[in-house]
Each structure stands twice: as structure tokens, then as C-alpha cells.
Amino acid sequence: xxRDLTPLLFLRSALFLLVQTTITVVMTxxxxxxxxxxxxxxxxxxxxxxxxxxxxxxxWICGIDWDIQGRENIPARNGVVLSKxxxxxxxxMLFLIFPRTVYVLKxxxxxxxxxxxxxxxxxxxxxxxxxxxxxxxxxxxxxxxxLQEGHWIIIFPEGTRVAPGxxxxxxGSGGVLAARxxxxxxxxxxxxxxxxxxxxxxKHPGTITLVIGPPLDGAELPAEEINxxxxxxxxxxxxxxxxx
Numbered sequence: 001x002x003r004d005l006t007p008l009l010f011l012r013s014a015l016f017l018l019v020q021t022t023i024t025v026v027m028t029x030x031x032x033x034x035x036x037x038x039x040x041x042x043x044x045x046x047x048x049x050x051x052x053x054x055x056x057x058x059x060w061i062c063g064i065d066w067d068i069q070g071r072e073n074i075p076a077r078n079g080v081v082l083s084k085x086x087x088x089x090x091x092x093m094l095f096l097i098f099p100r101t102v103y104v105l106k107x108x109x110x111x112x113x114x115x116x117x118x119x120x121x122x123x124x125x126x127x128x129x130x131x132x133x134x135x136x137x138x139x140x141x142x143x144x145x146x147l148q149e150g151h152w153i154i155i156f157p158e159g160t161r162v163a164p165g166x167x168x169x170x171x172g173s174g175g176v177l178a179a180r181x182x183x184x185x186x187x188x189x190x191x192x193x194x195x196x197x198x199x200x201x202x203k204h205p206g207t208i209t210l211v212i213g214p215p216l217d218g219a220e221l222p223a224e225e226i227n228x229x230x231x232x233x234x235x236x237x238x239x240x241x242x243x244x
Contacts (some may be wrong), residue, residue, distance in 0.1 A: 086193025
């Protein structure tokens, strides 16, 4: 989709980057201080405040809004979310949609100044993607524990951000984890990359569509079937909502 690259677009994107960075730097010592408190929920409240603040800035500065569909599909019990990954936007929004969220993420993110320091204070599942077998063992061990603790686990099955209109091979770890835990799996599709591109400085105004799909029951379906159905639903929905 061809877009007009105007001076105003560059100005708004630069202003948003400044605000985003400022919010993160200011909140880092607050999160680190709160991590010493005995009640873990304080950290989640701060993280949700951080995510909500950045998304509010995105809406007001860059003119990016969003339409969330399918909230009624979220089951009462926590489980595994398998989501398309195109942008940084969904990592913020999914944190607000699903309570007590943890992500499966690469270990390198923990070394990023400010942002990574805060990530390390949460119960995210950090894996070494250069060692697939070891990563799978860590995901199963920590994932089962997080589900028992009441967390939602967010997994991007393609492993990395994918440009609009493209797709990568889906990993099967999400279905395996859900089947072992007998937990529900919720598929998620969105077109955030059309407005906040991966590794992109420019933020293009418009409305992001995010759709939450019907849950798949890990207590009844085998891992292979969970993964097959989730991928089919996500890619079919992507074709419906994509404008690229």
C-alpha cells in the first residue's frame, strides 16, 4: 500500500519516539523500586500503566487508533495466546487485553538498557533461541509453572516480527504446552504492521484491527491439532483484515 511521506509524518513519528523513550526512562526506576515490594501485583499495575501511556501517546501524536474484536472469546480460565507478530504495538496491547500476562521472549531482550532491566523483573519466559532443545525444555518447565500461577502466556509462533503480507513457519511449542497443561489456546490476528512497521521509525495514521479468535481446548485436542487450527484461523483472518 503506497503512502505519502510528508514532513508532518516524520515530525509526529519523531515526537512519539521522544515521548515513548521519556516514559520508559522515567518509569524504569519506579518499576525497579516496586519490584522490591512483597506484593507482585504492583509490578503488573505499573507495566500496564506504562503500556497504556505509550499507546495513548501513539493515538494522540501519530493518529493511530485500534478496533479490538472478539473479547467475548476470552475464556475465564487463563491459558496460552498464539498471536501474529508484526510490530511492537501488539506486545503493548496484548498486555492490556489479557490479565497477568507473561511473554515467551529471547534472552537478548533482557540486556536492553532500561526496557530490558524492567523485563527482568517480571516472570517472562526468556529462552535461548540458538539452542532449540534447551529452549523447549525451559518453555515447558516455566510455562507449566506460569499457567499454574494464573498467568496468561503470550507466544508468537513465527518467532519474530513478520512484515504485512508475509508469513513464516509456525513453531509448535504453544500447542504442546497447552495440551500438557490442558489449558485453552486463544488465537489472535491483527494488522498492526501496516501502521507501526517492524523496526520502523515512521508511524502511519489509521486504525489497527485486532481479532481474538474462538478458544481451542487443550484438554480435548492434541497439540498438532491445536497448532493446525490456530495457524489456519490466524492466516485466514489476516487475509480478511489486511489492507496491504
